[in-house]
Amino acid sequence: MKLISPKLHGIIDYFLIIFLFLSPIAFNMITETGAQVYTLAVVQLALTVATNYSFGIFRAIPLKLHGIIELLISAGMVIASFTILQYDERSRGFYTGVGIFWFIVVAFTSYDKSKDGIKAPIL
DSSP states (O other), X not given: OOOBOHHHHHHXXXXXXXXXXXXXXXXXXXXXXXXXXXXXXXXXXHHHHXXXXXXXXXXXXXXXXXXXXXXXXXXXXXXXXXXXXXTOHHHHHHHHHHHHHHHHHHHTBOOOGGGTTSOOTTO
16 A cells, blocks of 8 residues: 555655755755765756656656656656765665655655545645
């Protein structure tokens, strides 16, 4: 059973975008890492507004493809934290944490478009 509806996933996506935009300043990241995080935020924003679900604006990307892209991004973040970023302790922790969070959201989301209008119990 998937616990996160597409509508709740959209809300989480926008909170994640805000978190990513605020993270370089809040965590005092070095310039290169901050630029990477801002890039991730812009990519997530573009993906979110272009997805065909209740929080999408342009609705060009199918919901299931949205999930696949997010799965690849989350896996890439965790892999990068132990390979490319292995010498930067703060970046490694940040990328691992956000990547695992993103993976959990993807794993528990129902990508069934017919459930997009159904409100979650907390909404």
